[in-house]
Amino acid sequence: MKTRFSFFLAVVLAVCAVLYEADDTQAARFGTRCQQDFQNSWQTNLSYVWRRCSWFNNELDDTDTKAFYYNLHGARSAFSTCDDCGAGPDNVHLFYVSTHGGTDATDARLVMWDQNVRARTNTDSWRLGDESTGAAFFAQYACSTLKRDGIIGRWANTFRGGLIMATGSHDKLYDSLTTDETGEDFADDLQDGKTVKWAWFDGNGDWWEDQDVAVLASGSSRTSAHNSEADCNYRRDHVKWQNFGGYSRWRDNDVEWMCWSWITDN
Numbered sequence: 001m002k003t004r005f006s007f008f009l010a011v012v013l014a015v016c017a018v019l020y021e022a023d024d025t026q027a028a029r030f031g032t033r034c035q036q037d038f039q040n041s042w043q044t045n046l047s048y049v050w051r052r053c054s055w056f057n058n059e060l061d062d063t064d065t066k067a068f069y070y071n072l073h074g075a076r077s078a079f080s081t082c083d084d085c086g087a088g089p090d091n092v093h094l095f096y097v098s099t100h101g102g103t104d105a106t107d108a109r110l111v112m113w114d115q116n117v118r119a120r121t122n123t124d125s126w127r128l129g130d131e132s133t134g135a136a137f138f139a140q141y142a143c144s145t146l147k148r149d150g151i152i153g154r155w156a157n158t159f160r161g162g163l164i165m166a167t168g169s170h171d172k173l174y175d176s177l178t179t180d181e182t183g184e185d186f187a188d189d190l191q192d193g194k195t196v197k198w199a200w201f202d203g204n205g206d207w208w209e210d211q212d213v214a215v216l217a218s219g220s221s222r223t224s225a226h227n228s229e230a231d232c233n234y235r236r237d238h239v240k241w242q243n244f245g246g247y248s249r250w251r252d253n254d255v256e257w258m259c260w261s262w263i264t265d266n
Helices: 049-060 151-159 182-191 196-204 228-238
Strands: 029-034 065-070 094-098 101-103 108-111 118-120 137-141 165-169 213-219 257-263
Touching (some): 029 049, 049 065, 049 182, 137 196, 151 165, 151 213, 151 257, 165 196, 182 196, 213 228, 228 257
Parallel strands (some): 029 065
Antiparallel strands (some): 101 108, 108 118, 213 257
């Protein structure tokens, strides 16, 4: 666990451990699931998660529809078998989660409240984007879920449902007094019309902590003016909260390319 003390003596904890086709008169849907403490203290408490998530909600619901805000108690199935029900990613266009994160050889993983339980991309057969509302953006304030080495193998099946972009970290994101506003800043940048990529990068940048941010997108040559690589790069660099409805939902074998961008020590 990496720790450091700022001038205000706050201990910093490493946090290791989505829009739709509609006209401009309709608000997009978003949902939030976050966890600050963990059953029997099986993971280190994250002291600023409730602020981060509630401030994200309070900012974005000024312009868009908050569908839910829940914790991660018994939530593993919400990311897979129940992802189209009331509090799963596919019930909203943008899903925001804050907890401990990590990877292994086969999976990106998000820590649940329940002791020794993690939601896993491949083990739990994540497939986001093609149920209910259909997630377009899956935003994770969690460490290492977008670790670059092996990233395609861990995420390709998740994108086969039509997910446009996943945002997260390729190494460390920090839980501290200087990062409690990152959720609000991300939401504000989305509302201001920044691309989702730069809303994530700028919103999670910090003057004190060395944030390692990353985004991942998919591309295809099907019905596109670009080849699959160029299509992926374009989608990654141009999609916004205001225009995602104009982007195709690439599914199954139409997902021909995956591309990412990252910043170290942002």
